[in-house]
Amino acid sequence: MKRRTVLRGLAGSAGSIMTIPALAQDRYPERPIRLVVAFSAGGPTDLMARRLAERLGAHLGQSVVVENKTGAAGTIGATEVARARPDGYTLIVAVSSSHAIAATLMRRPTFDPVKDYAGVAVLGTVPMALAVHPSFPARTLQDFLRVAQDAPEGLSYGTSGAGGIAHLSGELFQREARGIKLTPVHYRGASTALQDLLANNIPIVMDTMASIAEPYRGGQVRILATFAEQRSPYLPDLPTAREQGLPGVVSNTYNAVLAPAGTPASVLATLNGAVRTALADPTMQAFMASNLVDPFPDPTPERTMVFIRSELEKWRPVVQATGLSME
Structure with a gap:
């Protein structure tokens, strides 16, 4: 009888433990979020990120802090986010030069543009x-x-x-x-x-x-x-x-918000909703129009990663044909 009681107690304790992450996700976010920009302050990606951060913070009820992690064509910041804890508190604004081009140029890649990330939303293309x-x-x-x-x-x-x-x-x-x-x-x-x-x-x-x-x-x-x-x-x-007459000539720069792979789907959904709300803001739309940023249709987390993958596959043979590489 005592054994049964102990087993029931353990089961009850395990059940309580199992609910902790779910409750934490339900309350997401509970602290400030880092939005990494892998390029210098004042550039187009940085300006986009800072305007986005303001609106995300207002919608999520937590500050979103832009951090510039520059160097190596964006791969330093990209690598840091790829290795970050997948809890929704570290994000990156990915661009073509880091996640499609530099990732292919690297002789010894420090991150995988697809496997190491989870999509939040594509902000737009230029x-x-x-x-x-x-x-x-x-x-x-x-x-x-x-x-x-x-x-x-x-x-x-x-x-x-x-x-x-x-x-x-x-x-x-x-x-x-x-x-x-x-x-x-x-x-x-x-x-x-x-x-x-x-x-x-x-x-x-x-x-x-x-x-x-x-x-x-x-x-x-x-x-x-x-x-x-x-x-x-x-x-x-x-x-x-x-x-x-040149249907294969399609080339854009882009901004896409990504999280580390393994970030819970509920957190990605919360972030995606916040990004969509931010993009619908008239001041954000005016900023995008002044910078000729084309809206991305239906920027779901799933479509975001399909887009990242397609850009990587498109540029890989072009990069390889140049014979260029980077350490």
Whole structure:
């Protein structure tokens, strides 16, 4: 009889212990949340993260603190979050340069962009674009391709640096267009490349729509194609490369909130709801519009990881074809 009583007592104790995590998750969050940005303060990812953090904090009832963990093309911050406790209190704003490109470039990867993370939500995407100086003899993408095919030594285009999204967008474009040769000229940042385009020191750049929208509106550059899935809601007059005969030329930068793998589904659902509420805020929408950030359709946790996986698979062969690598 005593044995039965002891067993029942243990079962009751175990049942009580088993409910503790569930109750803790129900009360999530109970303390401040870290939102890691793997790039320097003041950049586009940092600005997005800080605006998001303000609104997440107001919705969740806890402060959301942005921490800049810079270095190694974003992989230092990405690695730290991948190894963090999966409790919903450490998150990262992932981008293409860290989770698709640098992760492929690394000789000895310190994190897996898919297996080491759980999706919260994709915040939005910013398409890349091909821009030329107004004096360049092409007004459409098909014109550009004819000029490129007739150039025996190829054409040079400016990028924000070797192995960056602009460089790889050019490599992707060249691979999909076939029969043309494009030679990258790497600058120390997108702004320097754009300055040389404006000065007509280089005829072409690959850059984000956010960077070249203002000089485009001012007539200082001509955008021949965006690399989006569909036309931008902010500049609907600009055709995509897809609709001009290059369906494989799709290239975006993106911001996506991720948590460490193993984070409870209930916590991810809470965070996803908070992110959606933040994205619906008029001031947040105004910020995204001013930076030409295209909304992501139905940014569920599941769709977020499908997107991260698809971006990794798209860029892996392009990165490998360049022969570049990083320690």
